[in-house]
Structures are given as structure tokens and as C-alpha cells.
Amino acid sequence: MRALALIAVLWGQGLYAEEIGEALYEGRAPISVQMGEAVLPAVGISCAGCHGHDGAGGREAGSGPPLLGLRAQDILRAVRDGIGEDGRTLSPAMPRFVFDAPGDAANLAGYIEEIDALQRSGFGTREIVLVFGQGAAAExxxxxxxxxxxxxxxxxxxxRSLVRQEAGGVVILAATRPEGRATAPHLFPLYMLRGDEDVRRVRGGFASLNDQIAALARTAERGVILDPEGREPDVPAGWSVVARPPGDVPVIALGSAAGQVDPDAGPVLIVADDLHHLGRIAGCFTVADPRPAPDRSGAPPLERYGRAAAEVLVEALARCERECTRAKLFEKLDGLSVQSPEWPHLDYAAWPLTGTDLVALRRVCLSDDRQAP
Ligand code: HEC
Structure with a gap:
């Protein structure tokens, strides 16, 4: 449901051709298959699933061949008519597709023509280019x-040395907002992950929103969640999403709801990223912190996170070897387990997206300065 809603939202915003092409290739945008006389939505199959995310061919026996170097007209003849580059009829293992929207055919073929260059962009002979987000935190x-x-x-x-550039990098690090029109995947973003992002496009280093909510929900058997901005978290058993707190029951306040709840009416639970919404409310709150690194060094979490990210990325690049592509880099991240002196153990085999589900719960009390003399 959520994936469909997301596609609808993205569609409404008018994407770049390349992004539509990628979404079609990855199975995130609607496309149909011809089954005899019937045309049915292609559910659960994608070009990437059979031909690889990098178009270099599927890894399993019997999966699709490499698509690199094919011309747009040959790609579309195979996709629509099931005719190979050499003119032969392709085996039924290759579905026959029907495009749902005008422009889809050109966008898909355009993306496949570009896929190799995109996958290798940022990997130079002497340099590996990284793009960083903007703002004080990213700096x-x-x-x-x-x-x-x-x-x-x-x-x-x-x-190859790691260098920073404005664009054209292997990945974007420390972005402060979810990816919009970025072609490069996001690594170690400074925005909160929900926990259901695409693990080929996003990797973080601290617990997701859903993990934080699960940790908060464990402090009480039941309660309510206020979600005014529609973050649609996974709702733990015993909890429900409501528009107005009934009073007296524990409340998990998300987003701007953090600034509206009354801590006198019952226990209030907040995720750390929403603390800035608190404004001038006084009282005590339980806060979930997704960056639970033991603070022995005394350095701010952001800096320790930056150093942990360096350790993870250097290790993944080393495993990716010389012929690294973006897809291969993310594959190498899958198996990575990094013990950083300043950060909790990150294990991407156990938690593919965030490397951890560790959440620290803290008690934060604020005094009411409105009543100060
Ligand atoms: C269920 C797996 C599967 C899916 C899904 C799939 N393919 Fe294929 N594809 C194959 C196989 C297997 C072949 C080789 C068939 C043969 O050689 O007879 C093939 C062949 C091709 C060829 C012909 C290559 C050549 O050398 O002529 C192209 C182009 C192609 N696929 C593109 C796509 C695109 C684009 C999509 C998504 C819209 C897609 N495929 C989805 C399995 C798949």
C-alpha cells in the first residue's frame, strides 16, 4: 500500500525521465505483461530482478543476460515483441511487456542505455568522488x-583517493533531506530513516523511526500515537494511531505533535528528531535516541557518526575492488560488520538498512519558563 502511495506521490511531482526509467527498471513504477491475450500488471517481477540492478546480467543460472551496450531500439523490440538483438525469438523466460504510460518506453530504454555510465559514475582511475549534503551539520x-x-x-x-565534489559522485553522504531528484544513492544520511527505504539506494548507521517507536512502545503495554505529518509508522501491538490523545494513556508524539501534548495528562514519548518541536512546553518526556553511542570520547555524536561512516565506506570500497559499481558497492555493504571504537557495532547482515536497531531511551525534563518570575 505504502509503495503504491509513494509512487502516486512521486508521479504527481513530475519526475525526470531518468528517474522514471529507473523506477520502471527496478519495478517501482507500473508496467504490464502480455499473458496470451491478457495484459496484466507486472507484479513481483522487474527487469532488475532478472538482469541485475547494474544491468550486467542476473547472478543466478537462467536469469537474464547483460543489457549493457544494447541500443534503445533493440531493447524495446525485446521488451515488447520478444525479439532478440540477433533477430531470434526470445525464450518465454523473458516476459513480453506492455507500457502503461506514454513516454515509458523511451524512458526505460534511455535509462538502460545510461545504466553502465550511471553505475560507474564517480569511480575514476585515481579518485573516488563523494558528494556531501549541505549545511553546518553536513560540514x-x-x-x-x-x-x-x-x-x-x-x-x-x-x-584511488576519496575526494569531495559537488556532483557526479558514487554516493551522497550526510544528506539532510530524503532523496528527491538525486541520481546517486544516499549513504549515512542525517535525516531519520523510517525503516522501509530501498536498501540499494539508502544506507544509514543508526536506528530507524520504526525501531525508535518500537523501543518507546515497549515502555507501556498500550498507548496511542499522534502522527499529524503522516509518517505512517509501523504500529506496535496494543498501540493505535489517533488524531487526539484521550488523556491519561501514554502518547507517542511524532513530528509537530511533540509541541502539542501535555505531559501532565499522561506519559509522553518522543523521538529525538522531534525534540525541536517541543517549543516552550514544560515537563518530563521519554525520548528515543537513535544514536546511542557510548560517549567515552566526549566528541559530539555527529562527529563520531562521520568517523564510523568513514570506516564502513572504506571497508565496503575495499571489498568492492577495482571494478566497483554502485550496485556492487551496496552488495558489499550487505555483508559488512564493523566494530568502530566510537559507535555501536554496525552489522548490515542483521540490519540491512541501518546496521543497528539499538535505541537509547532518555528522560528529558524541561522547566516552564513562561511561569518564571
Ligand atoms: C523473469 C525474468 C526476466 C524479466 C522480469 C525480464 N527479463 Fe529480459 N530477459 C530474460 C531472459 C531469460 C532473457 C534471454 C532470453 C533468451 O535468450 O531467449 C532476456 C532477454 C532480454 C533482452 C534481449 C537481450 C539480447 O541480447 O537481445 C532484453 C533487451 C531484455 N531482456 C530486457 C528486459 C527489460 C528491459 C525488462 C524489464 C522491462 C526485462 N528484460 C525483464 C529474463 C527476464
Whole structure:
């Protein structure tokens, strides 16, 4: 349901051709298959599933061949008519597709023609280009990140140094907003992950919103969730989403609801990212912190996170070897387990998206300065 809603939202915003092409290729945008006389929505199958996310061919026996180097007209003849580049009729293992919207055919073929260049963009012979988000937080993150890189990979990875550029990078690090029209995947974003993002496009290093809500919900048997901005979290057993708190029951206040709840009316639980909504409300709150690193170094979490990100990325790039692509890098991240001195153990085999589900719960009390003399 949520995926469909997301597609509808994205559609409404008018995407770039390349993004529509990618969504079609990855099975995130609607396309149909010809089954005898019938035309049915292609559910559960995608080009990427059979031909690989990088178009370099499926990994399993019997899956699709590489698509790299094919011309748009040959791609579309195969997709629509089931005729291969060499003119032969393709086996039924390759479905026959029907496009749902005008422009889809051109966008899909255009994306496949570009896929190799996109996958390799940012991987130079001497440099690996990284793009960083903007703003003060991203700057501090970047400084900590490159400081750690200089320590653990002073000569770079396979002789290629990690450099920062404005665009055209392998990945975007420390972005402060979810990806919109970015072609590169996001790594270690500074925005809160929900927990259901695409693990080929996004990887973080601290617990997701859903993990934080689950941790808060464990503090009481039942309660209500206020979700005015429609974040639609997974709702733990015993809890429900309501528009107005009934009073007296524990409340998990998300987003701006944090600034409207009354801590005198019952226990209030908040996720750390929503603290800034609290405004001038006084009282005590239980706060879920997704960055539960033990603070032995005394350094701010953002800097420790930047250093942990450097350790994870350098290790993944080393495993990805010389012929690294974006898809291969994310594959290598899958198996990674990194013990950073300053950050909780990150294990992407156990938690593919965030590397952890550790959440620290803290009690925060604010005094009411409105009543101050
Ligand atoms: C269920 C798996 C599967 C899916 C889904 C699938 N393919 Fe294929 N595809 C194949 C197989 C297998 C072949 C090879 C068939 C043969 O050689 O007879 C093939 C062949 C092709 C070819 C011909 C390659 C050539 O050398 O001529 C193209 C192009 C192609 N697929 C593109 C796509 C695109 C684009 C999509 C998504 C819209 C897609 N495929 C979805 C399995 C799949």
C-alpha cells in the first residue's frame, strides 16, 4: 500500500525521465505483461530482478543476460515483441511487456542505455568522488569523515583517493533531506530513516523511526500515537494511531505533535528528531535516541557518526575492488560488520538498512519558563 502511495506521490511531482526509467527498471513504477491475450500488471517481477540492478546480467543460472551496450531500439523490440538483438525469438523466460504510460518506453530504454555510465559514475582511475549534503551539520560530518579516512586509508583505496565534489559522485553522504531528484544513492544520511527505504539506494548507521517507536512502545503495554505529518509508522501491538490523545494513556508524539501534548495528562514519548518541536512546553518526556553511542570520547555524536561512516565506506570500497559499481558497492555493504571504537557495532547482515536497531531511551525534563518570575 505504502509503495503504491509513494509512487502516486512521486508521479504527481513530475519526475525526470531518468528517474522514471529507473523506477520502471527496478519495478517501482507500473508496467504490464502480455499473458496470451491478457495484459496484466507486472507484479513481483522487474527487469532488475532478472538482469541485475547494474544491468550486467542476473547472478543466478537462467536469469537474464547483460543489457549493457544494447541500443534503445533493440531493447524495446525485446521488451515488447520478444525479439532478440540477433533477430531470434526470445525464450518465454523473458516476459513480453506492455507500457502503461506514454513516454515509458523511451524512458526505460534511455535509462538502460545510461545504466553502465550511471553505475560507474564517480569511480575514476585515481579518485573516488563523494558528494556531501549541505549545511553546518553536513560540514562537520564531512570534516570528521575525511579526518578518519586520512588515518585508515592514507593512500586511498586501490590507489584511488576519496575526494569531495559537488556532483557526479558514487554516493551522497550526510544528506539532510530524503532523496528527491538525486541520481546517486544516499549513504549515512542525517535525516531519520523510517525503516522501509530501498536498501540499494539508502544506507544509514543508526536506528530507524520504526525501531525508535518500537523501543518507546515497549515502555507501556498500550498507548496511542499522534502522527499529524503522516509518517505512517509501523504500529506496535496494543498501540493505535489517533488524531487526539484521550488523556491519561501514554502518547507517542511524532513530528509537530511533540509541541502539542501535555505531559501532565499522561506519559509522553518522543523521538529525538522531534525534540525541536517541543517549543516552550514544560515537563518530563521519554525520548528515543537513535544514536546511542557510548560517549567515552566526549566528541559530539555527529562527529563520531562521520568517523564510523568513514570506516564502513572504506571497508565496503575495499571489498568492492577495482571494478566497483554502485550496485556492487551496496552488495558489499550487505555483508559488512564493523566494530568502530566510537559507535555501536554496525552489522548490515542483521540490519540491512541501518546496521543497528539499538535505541537509547532518555528522560528529558524541561522547566516552564513562561511561569518564571
Ligand atoms: C523473469 C525474468 C526476466 C524479466 C522480469 C525480464 N527479463 Fe529480459 N530477459 C530474460 C531472459 C531469460 C532473457 C534471454 C532470453 C533468451 O535468450 O531467449 C532476456 C532477454 C532480454 C533482452 C534481449 C537481450 C539480447 O541480447 O537481445 C532484453 C533487451 C531484455 N531482456 C530486457 C528486459 C527489460 C528491459 C525488462 C524489464 C522491462 C526485462 N528484460 C525483464 C529474463 C527476464
Amino acid at each position: 562537520r560530518f564531512a570534516k570528521a569523515f575525511f579526518g578518519r579516512v586520512a588515518q585508515i586509508a592514507p593512500r586511498g583505496v586501490f590507489g
